[in-house]
Amino acid sequence: MLNHLSIEELHQKLIKKEITVEDLVNESIKLSKELQDSCNAFDFIIENPKNYGVTDNLLSGIPYGVKANYSTKNILSSGSSNTLKDYVPFFDATAIKKLNDAHAIIVNKTAMDEFGMGGTGTTCRTGTVKNPWDNTRMTAGSSAGSACAVAYGVYPYALGTDTGDSIRKPAAYCGIVGYKPTYGMISRYGVFPFASSLDHCGVLTRNVKDAAIVVDNMKGIDENDMTTWNSSNINLYKSITGEVNNKKLCYIKEICDISNYDNPSDELVSHLNNFKEKIELIRSNGIEVDEVSIDKKLLNTVASVYVVLSCAEATSNMSNLTGIIFGPKGEGEGVFDQIKDHRTKGFSPLIKRRFVIGSYVLQRENQERYFKNAQRVRRLIVDEWDKLFKKYDGVILPVGSGPAKKLDDDSNTLANGTTILEEHLQIGNFGGFPSITIPDGFINNLPVGLNITGKRYDDANVLNIAYKIESLMDYKNQIAERK
Amino acid sequence: MEEKLHVVIGLEMHCELKSNSKVFSTGKNSYSDTANENISPVDMAFPGILPVLNKYSVEEACKMASILHCDITKYMLFDRKHYFYPDLPKGYQITQCTRPVGINGYIEYDLSNEIKRADITDIHLEEDAAALDHMHNTSTIDYNRAGVPLLEVVTEPCFRSAEEAIAFLENMIKIYQYTNISDADTKRGQVRCDVNISLANENNEYVTPRVEVKNVNSLSNIYNTIKYEEKRQKNAYLNHTEELVQETRRYDEESNTTIRMRTKVDAIDYKYFVEPNIPPYEISSDLLDKITKEIPELPLSRKQRYLNEYNLTLEDANTLIKNKEISDYYDECIKLGIDKIQAANWVTVNILGELNKDNSSIKDFYITPIYLKQIIDSINNNTISSKQAKEIFNKSIVDKKEPKEYLKENAQISDESYLRDLINKIVENNLEQKQAYLNGRTNLFDYFVGQVMKETKGKANPNMTKEILNEVLNK
Known part of the structure; x- marks a missing residue:
């Protein structure tokens, strides 16, 4: 087994010619097929990936996976949607182009909740993605296949996108690292949009340093994306020193304290206890961690603000899916019937529900009450977090209310996921904050994670702290061991 | 209602x-x-x-x-x-x-x-x-x-x-x-x-x-x-x-x-x-x-200027502002000191007439405002007639030569002493005709004018020629 190694280790072996690119790619494809049978992780597996050779670049010659919503030239890019089931782009997303330049090798397109809308990994056009640690559990989503494949050791990393928590939650459920950098650090050009003001590109890996290496190769100002910024003075990989003198974190009492939850499940109790233990561990290793308080009323708005804004932008962003220029052409008399048919047949019920919500909150008579108010509350929440970042290097919080949920208990829909514990990661998208999830333990033999979110443009600091915390625990580079 | x-x-x-x-x-x-x-x-x-x-x-x-x-x-x-x-x-x-x-x-x-x-x-x-x-x-x-x-x-x-x-x-x-x-x-x-x-x-x-x-x-x-x-x-x-x-x-x-x-x-x-x-x-x-610096004078303002300051007709003003290049050309003429009305006439009649023949742009027009000035100046100091001016204008366009070149060939001889010497010489060589003229054959005056024109290839200033001839013959 080779692909369970870190990027640095693989690179050393390639340079020293102890292994070849073909060895890595063949193993990756073999594992992909194995995982496809057991967990249904992929939208498309590439049979003969191109090998551009090994260079000084740490990523050269190393296989990786790409979420199905990235445009990959000449490679099927469906967004896991039937509306694009045969869509093969003629151009690469900017992030893909950069990884191509690094001679990284795409071996598969990973399955996802259709167009990133969904947090379960159960709404992919190819079916449900199962958790590699326990096939009766979900991976969470929407970067379901990417999380599943990295946790299984198909390759050291896979690309994800994150609009609410779509990288960071599945990472926690699969026992790996999920990192979404500051908004605009990685170009979104060529990545299928869900909610443009919340969408982030990012990566899933098995250790923090790998995440830094990959994002170093993906980031940069892009003339095709006006929201990107110049980060040429930032080298995340080189900034990782493990030195954390004078670093300060905080956690939020209203989220982390068990007394906030009525009739907590055993899993929730264990999860929060585990988190408290890890906070003590962190404190005893030189990082100050304070408990802070945030108005519960404000915290309780997060989920609804997210629903209103993300659904509104989604219904707009997906208006290009008509079947006229690309995608299967709808049937019917005249163009409007054809568009209707294409969209009726192409989208899953979950997406249609969200379109209805999005249209409703944007209607002239509703806009002020829903959409504009949601934008205002988003600003209030971000202001509150900005205040925290004046004093703290990051906010540290547990991810979710425990380990991955059972697939037959598919209750993680927007309407039911109302607890702040399930939804607080969305704040990272509201503010465009750098945010990373790392594994922090096991409950009932299933991995759980914690998240660190920092201030905009402070990615290097956030990753360095995450790296330190990762090194205090035993979950680095872990591979899913199926029950 | x-x-x-x-x-x-x-x-x-x-x-x-x-x-x-x-x-x-x-x-x-x-x-x-x-x-x-x-x-x-x-x-x-x-x-x-x-x-x-x-x-x-x-x-x-x-x-x-x-x-x-x-x-x-x-x-x-x-x-x-x-x-x-x-x-x-x-x-x-x-x-x-x-x-x-x-x-x-x-x-x-x-x-x-x-x-x-x-x-x-x-x-x-x-x-x-x-x-x-x-x-x-x-x-x-x-x-x-x-x-x-x-x-x-x-x-x-x-x-x-x-x-x-x-x-x-x-x-x-x-x-x-x-x-x-x-x-x-x-x-x-x-x-x-x-x-x-x-x-x-x-x-x-x-x-x-x-x-x-x-x-x-x-x-x-x-x-x-x-x-x-x-x-x-x-x-x-x-x-x-x-x-x-x-x-x-x-x-x-x-x-x-x-x-x-x-x-x-x-x-x-x-x-x-x-x-x-x-x-x-x-x-x-x-x-x-x-951006503000890049904004040229706008058509309405130009039109007001043409009407109120230059006293052009409404028709001419409207013709001139129809197109910025033409208005710019006209303004350049005024800057060079060409009479405003004369310039307007030349632009709206001769130049636009010429441009309309093949829908060409005034930007590519051979007669620049400087060349136009050469022609108009010559009319104004009586060295050419307006008929000659039009001829020079046309020739200049066809041959792609500065009007100045033709003005040299075309120029009238208005040098008085030259004409006087020439006329004296002609009269001395035609004493018989002079006598006949003085005896009452007044139509012989035209004979002498013809001789002068013959000698000068038609360029002698006709008014001046007549004046000097009158003087010399009746002396």
């Missing part, structure tokens, strides 16, 4: 801008006969594309906002306007409503030599849709036009006749052309208007609901639209022939009428919201300074 009604018109004028690339993509902005030649993935809304704002178009939009005396925003925002239509690849158009380029402006225009003022509600930058062509059982889409920058100028309901509306539009078209912001070529569909029409009574109270006629594309069609709606609404209001409602109509060229598209009840909710992919775009005061 007969009510006195008048029509009230507001215009939304869309004009395609000149630029190298489209307003939100790198696709080429250029008219092409070949369909779908000038397109980028952005223009066809392939999944994952993002808009990138064309800075040049922003500057041109600011320039127009400045000409229209608008308040120009410090940070511009763009909005998405949603509707499904096959010519709109993204399913929304990127336009501006939350914070457009400029608001609250005005512009003066003239109608039958009277200055009027149009109030501007706002001016905003947006993208054009693709061009649809409908055949009998199929339609084609040409995405060359998708994403072409459009400037939309929205006026207050400030026009009280079709004539006023047309005069305003003509003035606007000239401004676009003078500033080179747009060719504003109505024949190529570069100017399109939504026309809002209703009736008001003597107290300026609206008596009919507003009717919007969408996408009318030539000045004559706009004129006809207003005239038709005025008649239709008056008839409906006064004779109750049909119920008037707030509605959207379209102009039908064949029948020269307007036809209902939809009423307010089923008006489209465009679900506008701010485009998240274009961050607030700053318009700095430096940029505005730079």
Whole structure:
């Protein structure tokens, strides 16, 4: 087994010619097929990936996976949607182009909740993605296949996108690292949009340093994306020193304290206890961690603000899916019937529900009450977090209310996921904050994670702290061991 | 009792801008006969594309906002306007409503030599849709036009006749052309208007609901639209022939009428919201300074100058300002010191006559203002006749030689002592004729003139020749 190694280790072996690119790619494809049978992780597996050779670049010659919503030239890019089931782009997303330049090798397109809308990994056009640690559990989503494949050791990393928590939650459920950098650090050009003001590109890996290496190769100002910024003075990989003198974190009492939850499940109790233990561990290793308080009323708005804004932008962003220029052409008399048919047949019920919500909150008579108010509350929440970042290097919080949920208990829909514990990661998208999830333990033999979110443009600091915390625990580079 | 009604018109004028690339993509902005030649993935809304704002178009939009005396925003925002239509690849158009380029402006225009003022509600930058062509059982889409920058100028309901509306539009078209912001070529569909029409009574109270006629594309069609709606609404209001409602109509060229598209009840909710992919775009005061400096003197101001300061006729003034290059040429002549009226005559008659022969541009015209001055100066100091001047003008164009060259050959001999010596010599050699002349054969005077002309190859100044001859013969 080779692909369970870190990027640095693989690179050393390639340079020293102890292994070849073909060895890595063949193993990756073999594992992909194995995982496809057991967990249904992929939208498309590439049979003969191109090998551009090994260079000084740490990523050269190393296989990786790409979420199905990235445009990959000449490679099927469906967004896991039937509306694009045969869509093969003629151009690469900017992030893909950069990884191509690094001679990284795409071996598969990973399955996802259709167009990133969904947090379960159960709404992919190819079916449900199962958790590699326990096939009766979900991976969470929407970067379901990417999380599943990295946790299984198909390759050291896979690309994800994150609009609410779509990288960071599945990472926690699969026992790996999920990192979404500051908004605009990685170009979104060529990545299928869900909610443009919340969408982030990012990566899933098995250790923090790998995440830094990959994002170093993906980031940069892009003339095709006006929201990107110049980060040429930032080298995340080189900034990782493990030195954390004078670093300060905080956690939020209203989220982390068990007394906030009525009739907590055993899993929730264990999860929060585990988190408290890890906070003590962190404190005893030189990082100050304070408990802070945030108005519960404000915290309780997060989920609804997210629903209103993300659904509104989604219904707009997906208006290009008509079947006229690309995608299967709808049937019917005249163009409007054809568009209707294409969209009726192409989208899953979950997406249609969200379109209805999005249209409703944007209607002239509703806009002020829903959409504009949601934008205002988003600003209030971000202001509150900005205040925290004046004093703290990051906010540290547990991810979710425990380990991955059972697939037959598919209750993680927007309407039911109302607890702040399930939804607080969305704040990272509201503010465009750098945010990373790392594994922090096991409950009932299933991995759980914690998240660190920092201030905009402070990615290097956030990753360095995450790296330190990762090194205090035993979950680095872990591979899913199926029950 | 007969009510006195008048029509009230507001215009939304869309004009395609000149630029190298489209307003939100790198696709080429250029008219092409070949369909779908000038397109980028952005223009066809392939999944994952993002808009990138064309800075040049922003500057041109600011320039127009400045000409229209608008308040120009410090940070511009763009909005998405949603509707499904096959010519709109993204399913929304990127336009501006939350914070457009400029608001609250005005512009003066003239109608039958009277200055009027149009109030501007706002001016905003947006993208054009693709061009649809409908055949009998199929339609084609040409995405060359998708994403072409459009400037939309929205006026207050400030026009009280079709004539006023047309005069305003003509003035606007000239401004676009003078500033080179747009060719504003109505024949190529570069100017399109939504026309809002209703009736008001003597107290300026609206008596009919507003009717919007969408996408009318030539000045004559706009004129006809207003005239038709005025008649239709008056008839409906006064004779109750049909119920008037707030509605959207379209102009039908064949029948020269307007036809209902939809009423307010089923008006489209465009679900506008701010485009998240274009961050607030700053318009700095430096940029505005730079832009203001690029604005040339505008046609109305030139026309006023020609009429009031130069005392040109209305016809000449109108001819001269029709086109900036001609007006610039004329102004250059005045700068060189050519008489204003003479220059106007030469430009409007001879030069435009020449240019009209082959539709060529005055920019490429061989006779520059400096050359024209050589000719006009020679007329004014009597070295050539106006007939000769026209000949030199023509020869100069054909041979591509400076008029000066011909003036040398053509110049009259007005050197008195030279002529006197010559005449003395001729008379001495023709003493018989002199005697006969003195004896009463006065027609022999012409014989002597002929001799002088023969010797000088016809260049002797005829008046001077006659004077000297008279003197010498009668001595």
